[in-house]
Amino acid sequence: MQTWSAGWTAGSRGPLEGDSQGGAADRAREIVGRVGDKWTVAVVHALGNGPLRFTEIRRGVDGISQRMLTTTLRALERDGLVLRTVYPEIPPRVDYELTPVGRSLLDTLWLLMNWAVVHTEDIDRARREYDAK
Amino acid sequence: MQTWSAGWTAGSRGPLEGDSQGGAADRAREIVGRVGDKWTVAVVHALGNGPLRFTEIRRGVDGISQRMLTTTLRALERDGLVLRTVYPEIPPRVDYELTPVGRSLLDTLWLLMNWAVVHTEDIDRARREYDAK
DNA sequence: CGGTATCCACTTCGATACTG
DNA sequence: CAGTATCGAAGTGGATACCG
Numbered sequence: 530m531q532t533w534s535a536g537w538t539a540g541s542r543g544p545l546e547g548d549s550q551g552g553a554a555d556r557a558r559e560i561v562g563r564v565g566d567k568w569t570v571a572v573v574h575a576l577g578n579g580p581l582r583f584t585e586i587r588r589g590v591d592g593i594s595q596r597m598l599t600t601t602l603r604a605l606e607r608d609g610l611v612l613r614t615v616y617p618e619i620p621p622r623v624d625y626e627l628t629p630v631g632r633s634l635l636d637t638l639w640l641l642m643n644w645a646v647v648h649t650e651d652i653d654r655a656r657r658e659y660d661a662k
Numbered sequence: 663m664q665t666w667s668a669g670w671t672a673g674s675r676g677p678l679e680g681d682s683q684g685g686a687a688d689r690a691r692e693i694v695g696r697v698g699d700k701w702t703v704a705v706v707h708a709l710g711n712g713p714l715r716f717t718e719i720r721r722g723v724d725g726i727s728q729r730m731l732t733t734t735l736r737a738l739e740r741d742g743l744v745l746r747t748v749y750p751e752i753p754p755r756v757d758y759e760l761t762p763v764g765r766s767l768l769d770t771l772w773l774l775m776n777w778a779v780v781h782t783e784d785i786d787r788a789r790r791e792y793d794a795k
Numbered sequence: 796c797g798g799t800a801t802c803c804a805c806t807t808c809g810a811t812a813c814t815g
Numbered sequence: 816c817a818g819t820a821t822c823g824a825a826g827t828g829g830a831t832a833c834c835g
Binding site for chain 2: 553554555556557558559560561562564565566567570571574591606607608609610630633634637638640641642643644645646648649651652654655656658659660
Binding site: 582583584595596599615619620621622623 | 796797798799
């Protein structure tokens with residue numbers, strides 16, 4: 530045994546320069562975390578073809594519960610990414626559609642989805658190899 | 663009161679065609695959810711400038727706990743996005759670096775980060791307006 | 796239809812302590 | 816330094832019931 534009380538005061542040049550000091554990158558990461566969440570991605574993607582009603586989204590996004598759909602849509606509405614329109618009819622009708630900013634997000638998300646599709650095999654293989662230990 | 667027992671068998675053309683049937687889109691969404699998570703984005707981003715040691719990443723990614731850094735790195739390693747290299751020295755030294763696939767992810771994530779930076783103001787304003795009710 | 800409200804199982808994550 | 820182990824607080828999300 531030994532305690533390595535000496536030897537690690539040296540080294541460690543500072544990488545990441547210009548990152549941790551400015552709050553901008555942190556904010557960006559927060560937003561990415563918000564918007565990169567599973568249900569958000571699915572819902573934004575579902576709205577890509579035009580306005581949809583609540584139930585239509587629910588049918589399109591497989592496995593989402595009513596509560597999570599409501600929560601996700603509220604968050605998107607709050608961030609100005611989705612526009613909610615209520616038609617005071619009987620029966621009630623509510624349409625959801627992407628705002629221009631929401632559509633710009635979809636463009637970017639689509640790139641990420643595409644990355645995922647392209648690399649699905651790589652990832653699956655890597656997982657199998659890793660798990661084989 | 664009234665129950666609207668009639669009136670909603672009609673309507674609802676099926677949008678989302680080609681989505682919910684193929685499991686590919688679901689898989690892609692799963693991966694996006696995995697990889698779009700807050701800490702993952704931050705760590706991958708931190709590794710963008712080259713290999714880093716555990717502690718260096720921790721310093722660079724503000725607010726991450728030791729446990730979450732370990733967990734995040736293991737998941738990235740398992741998915742083949744990060745390469746972990748152990749140098750059997752005293753004191754111990756472990757380097758983490760992006761694999762080629764990991765770097766391709768970073769390229770895409772960078773676009774998303776950039777989107778977030780560009781639209782931070784829009785989102786903040788939308789939130790303020792929404793909350794003012 | 797399009798929600799809201801409630802309960803609760805399960806997961807996530809930070810703090811803390813300990814190891815090679 | 817680079818972790819692992821454990822615990823408890825907090826958050827997440829599904830199931831269910833009910834309303835305009």
